[in-house]
Amino acid sequence: MIIRMAKVEIVGPKQDLLATLDLLHNRGIFQPDPQLLERVELARDDRLNTLVLNEHELHERSYFQGLYERVSILLELLPEATDAISPLQSLPVMDLVDELVDQHLAKVSDQDRILTEYRKEVEDLQRDLAFWQALEPLLADLPQDSNLELLGITIRDTRQLQALEELLQQRTGGRCHISSTTTTDGVLIGLVATDRRIAGDLRQALTDERIPEMSLPAELANLTLAERIAALHERLKTATANCRKIETQLLELSRRWRPVYRRALVWLEERLTLYRATATAYTTRLCFIIQGWMEQSEVPALQIDISQAFAGRVVLEQLAILEEDLDQVPVMLRNPGYFAPFEILSRLLPLPKYSSYDPTPLLGLFFPVFFGMILGDIGYGLILLIISVFLAKRFAPQQMASDIGKVLGVASLYTIFFGFLYGELFGNMGETWLGLHAFWFDRSKDILPMAVFALTVGVVHILLGITLGALADLRRHQPRKALLKLAMLIVVLLSLLAVVSWLYPQSWLNTGPLLIGVAILMPVMIAAEGLLAPLELLKTMGNIISYVRIMAIGFSSVLLAVVANRLGGMSGSIMVGILVATMLHAFNLLLGVFAPTVHALRLHYVEFFSKFLDLGGRRFEPWHKRPS
Amino acid sequence: MEKVWIAFAAALAIGLPAIATAWAQSRIGAAGAGTLAEKPELTGVIIILVAIPETMVILGFVVAAMILLM
Numbered sequence: 001m002i003i004r005m006a007k008v009e010i011v012g013p014k015q016d017l018l019a020t021l022d023l024l025h026n027r028g029i030f031q032p033d034p035q036l037l038e039r040v041e042l043a044r045d046d047r048l049n050t051l052v053l054n055e056h057e058l059h060e061r062s063y064f065q066g067l068y069e070r071v072s073i074l075l076e077l078l079p080e081a082t083d084a085i086s087p088l089q090s091l092p093v094m095d096l097v098d099e100l101v102d103q104h105l106a107k108v109s110d111q112d113r114i115l116t117e118y119r120k121e122v123e124d125l126q127r128d129l130a131f132w133q134a135l136e137p138l139l140a141d142l143p144q145d146s147n148l149e150l151l152g153i154t155i156r157d158t159r160q161l162q163a164l165e166e167l168l169q170q171r172t173g174g175r176c177h178i179s180s181t182t183t184t185d186g187v188l189i190g191l192v193a194t195d196r197r198i199a200g201d202l203r204q205a206l207t208d209e210r211i212p213e214m215s216l217p218a219e220l221a222n223l224t225l226a227e228r229i230a231a232l233h234e235r236l237k238t239a240t241a242n243c244r245k246i247e248t249q250l251l252e253l254s255r256r257w258r259p260v261y262r263r264a265l266v267w268l269e270e271r272l273t274l275y276r277a278t279a280t281a282y283t284t285r286l287c288f289i290i291q292g293w294m295e296q297s298e299v300p301a302l303q304i305d306i307s308q309a310f311a312g313r314v315v316l317e318q319l320a321i322l323e324e325d326l327d328q329v330p331v332m333l334r335n336p337g338y339f340a341p342f343e344i345l346s347r348l349l350p351l352p353k354y355s356s357y358d359p360t361p362l363l364g365l366f367f368p369v370f371f372g373m374i375l376g377d378i379g380y381g382l383i384l385l386i387i388s389v390f391l392a393k394r395f396a397p398q399q400m401a402s403d404i405g406k407v408l409g410v411a412s413l414y415t416i417f418f419g420f421l422y423g424e425l426f427g428n429m430g431e432t433w434l435g436l437h438a439f440w441f442d443r444s445k446d447i448l449p450m451a452v453f454a455l456t457v458g459v460v461h462i463l464l465g466i467t468l469g470a471l472a473d474l475r476r477h478q479p480r481k482a483l484l485k486l487a488m489l490i491v492v493l494l495s496l497l498a499v500v501s502w503l504y505p506q507s508w509l510n511t512g513p514l515l516i517g518v519a520i521l522m523p524v525m526i527a528a529e530g531l532l533a534p535l536e537l538l539k540t541m542g543n544i545i546s547y548v549r550i551m552a553i554g555f556s557s558v559l560l561a562v563v564a565n566r567l568g569g570m571s572g573s574i575m576v577g578i579l580v581a582t583m584l585h586a587f588n589l590l591l592g593v594f595a596p597t598v599h600a601l602r603l604h605y606v607e608f609f610s611k612f613l614d615l616g617g618r619r620f621e622p623w624h625k626r627p628s
Numbered sequence: 629m630e631k632v633w634i635a636f637a638a639a640l641a642i643g644l645p646a647i648a649t650a651w652a653q654s655r656i657g658a659a660g661a662g663t664l665a666e667k668p669e670l671t672g673v674i675i676i677l678v679a680i681p682e683t684m685v686i687l688g689f690v691v692a693a694m695i696l697l698m
Contacts, residue, residue: 348672447693545687552686555693598679605676 002358003332004296005620007036007321009289010306012314017051017288020306020314021277024290025270027302028624031330032280032292051278051288061275067094068268070101071261077108078254078261079247097264104257108250115246118239125236130183131214132229138179138191149199151192152214153206155180161190164211171205172198189214270625277623291319293330293620323477329354331617338410339364341403345601349615355476356614357468363604366461368407370600372414373457374554375592376443377561378436379426381415383589388412411596426585427561443551444558450551458547459496461603462540463489465611472612484528491521492540543607550603553595560588638692645688652681 008030012020024030053061135152155161161180168176176194183189194202206213281290294302303316321329331351335343335358342364352358375381391405423431423438430436441450466489473482498514525533568581660674 348676447697451690451693546683548690549683549686552689556689598675599682602676602679606680 001333001335001361002352002354002356003334003620005293005321005329005332005354006296006299007291007319007325007329008294008299008302008316009291009319010314010316011287011289012310014283014286014288016310016314017278017281017283018057018274020288020290020310021274021281023306023309025274025277025623025625027305029298029302029622030292030294031620031622032277032290033328034280034282034291035328036291036325047284049283051281051283053275053278057275061272064268064271064275067098067101068265068272070105071097071265071268074101074105074108075258075261075265077105077112078258079250080254080258093260094264094267097261100257101261104253108253111246111250115243115250118243118246121239122236122243125232125239128214129229129232129236130185130187131189132232134181134183134189135191136229138181147196149194149196149202151194151199151202151206153190153192154212154214155188155190157188160211161188164190164209167209168192168202168205172202176202273623294622295332326355326476327353328618330620332620333358333360335360335364341406342367344400344403344407348601349605349609349613351615351617351619353614353617356472356617357612359604359609359613362608364410366608367600367604368411368414370457370550370603371411371596372416372418373454373550374596374599375411375415375557376418376422376554377424377426377557377592378416378419378430379424379585380589380592381412381417381419384408384412384415384593408593422558424558424561427558427565429561429565432565443554444562447551447555450555451548454548454550455544457550458544458603458607459492461547461608462544462611463492465608466492466540469612472614480528484525484533487521487525487528488533488536488540491518491525491537492544494518494521495537495541496544540611543610546607547603549599553599557588557592557595560591561585564588634695638695641692641695642685642688645684649681649685652684653678656681 010020010024024032131152131154139150155164161178165178168178172194175198176192178190178192180188180190192202192206203213280292281288283289299316299318306314306316331354333343333346333351339361342360345363345367346358346360349359372381388405388407388409388411392402392409393405395401395405419425421438421440422443423436424443425431425434425436428444441453443450466485470482470485470489473479473485494514494517497509498511498518501509501511501514522534522537525537529536564581564584567584568577571577571580656678660678663670664674
């Protein structure tokens with residue numbers, strides 16, 4: 001249901017504004033609405049103005065903002081050593097934090113820069129090592145010649161290697177040799193051996209083709225391959241050790257100071273939120289005024305809190321909600337036990353307006369019934385019941401999965417109930433094996449009675465929707481619209497009775513007077529609502545006919561189950577038959593969960609709710625402290 | 629011969645709306661997939677939107693059933 005809201009005004013001396021905002025922030029039950037104050041009129045010399053902070057407050061705000069930014073940067077740089085937040089009182093340690101944060105920031109930034117350099121060096125060395133280690137076997141195949149120049153290259157793919165081979169043979173007149181291999185991390189690399197005298201041309205050709213040559217620091221360039229690999233190992237060891245050392249130092253610092261800085265950050269955030277909140281307050285020469293919304297039931301408690309905290313200087317008063325406020329009232333939905341899980345279905349829609357209805361209880365009442373009417377099978381219902389109990393119990397801490405389990409549980413109970421009425425247990429298996437008979441309709445045969453039943457459900461549902469719409473209009477003080485809806489309801493009823501009397505003539509039901517009633521009401525409706533009135537009537541009729549899907553989808557579900565049983569029986573082997581039937585029933589059950597859910601929801605969202613629900617409400621979002 | 633015509637009429641009654649539904653669902657489905665890429669929270673609404681054109685094929689089914697049964 002939609003929780004009753006109160007429009008409240010808080011008034012007090014200007015100097016108590018920040019403390020009042022702090023109290024409201026701590027209680028977390030008040031949503032300010034500065035737009036409400038635009039309509040307030042005061043005496044000429046006592047006009048409302050938006051709040052302008054004084055010099056001291058502005059200085060304090062910019063000091064806290066600067067500190068907040070520095071602490072945020074420091075926390076980003078510090079590694080996540082602990083999630084703890086220090087229980088320290090924040091305000092007394094703020095001066096200390098201000099003093100230390102610059103020292104720590106300088107130290108951590110410096111260490112972070114050095115660490116980045118070391119990490120890059122480790123990465124480069126690892127790549128170099130992989131490269132030269134992979135080339136080692138290729139080098140062994142080459143002749144030992146002092147005139148030989150060796151170039152290590154990285155190649156994109158085998159196609160590039162082929163093109164490169166052709167190009168280099170062409171440029172060097174066949175005086176070079178390329179061999180290739182793959183490194184441990186899957187990179188294709190090559191070793192080009194050529195005459196030292198034409199190595200310059202070769203390098204130019206590689207540059208032209210944008211093929212990177214693996215370069216080494218100058219001090220390693222003249223070493224033999226074995227010495228080169230050993231030197232790279234040594235360097236990698238040193239760089240890794242340096243990384244570890246700095247990481248340990250940063251972790252130690254983080255373990256000691258992160259909780260303190262996190263506490264300071266939370267406090268600073270709250271303080272800055274308060275300053276930002278002052279934008280929602282208006283002031284006169286001496287007072288501040290805040291207007292906003294809160295839950296009606298919380299008003300007395302907050303009145304007492306404010307009165308006690310400020311010794312009567314600040315006052316909270318409840319104001320009347322005016323008609324022009326109705327679209328602005330924030331909406332909060334809260335439903336008792338049985339209905340609460342059905343909020344997962346109503347949340348798929350935008351919020352209703354304050355003057356409208358919460359669709360959740362209606363979904364809670366009708367959705368499982370429609371689901372049961374469509375699926376209607378004892379066997380499927382029992383399986384769904386087991387699944388729903390599992391979901392509700394196994395995922396109890398996860399609200400959504402648990403809610404889905406509960407909704408499915410109620411829907412499965414109705415599925416079992418309608419399964420008894422239709423005499424279905426895995427299609428016709430109950431009839432064949434257990435002699436189960438339909439108490440009401442045999443859906444596989446009684447197509448027309450089932451269609452009439454589905455349409456009757458549609459008539460009741462739609463007429464209920466129109467009645468609720470008329471009541472909502474009355475609540476919004478729009479009697480003309482309410483009367484039109486009632487006229488529509490009567491026209492729909494008369495039209496339907498006329499159709500019934502034509503199809504199934506009864507001595508007490510004459511088509512003529514019913515049509516005369518429609519003929520009298522239609523011009524009235526056209527006069528009141530224009531040419532849209534007949535269209536609306538047609539739309540309503542279409543909405544009612546749409547309920548025939550309850551029969552149609554149910555019928556297809558029964559036939560699929562019967563086909564599953566027949567195919568299972570036709571296989572000739574018990575095991576194969578059971579397997580085939582199980583697979584087809586599993587498929588049917590999957591469809592049986594999806595199709596009734598989607599169509600039962602559609603009947604609500606499109607057909608039923610369009611008759612009375614006014615969507616587009618604002619969510620109630622009270623100020624509250626961020627959980628730390 | 630009459631039976632053939634009745635069966636043909638029933639097939640048309642469900643076949644044509646089925647094609648129309650498939651076409652409508654393909655358009656809505658494609659638009660819905662695009663929407664979900666940007667706003668995954670609209671999954672429920674998109675599923676409902678995709679199901680809306682099914683009314684056509686359901687009504688076609690009812691008409692076909694009535695042609696065969698009446």
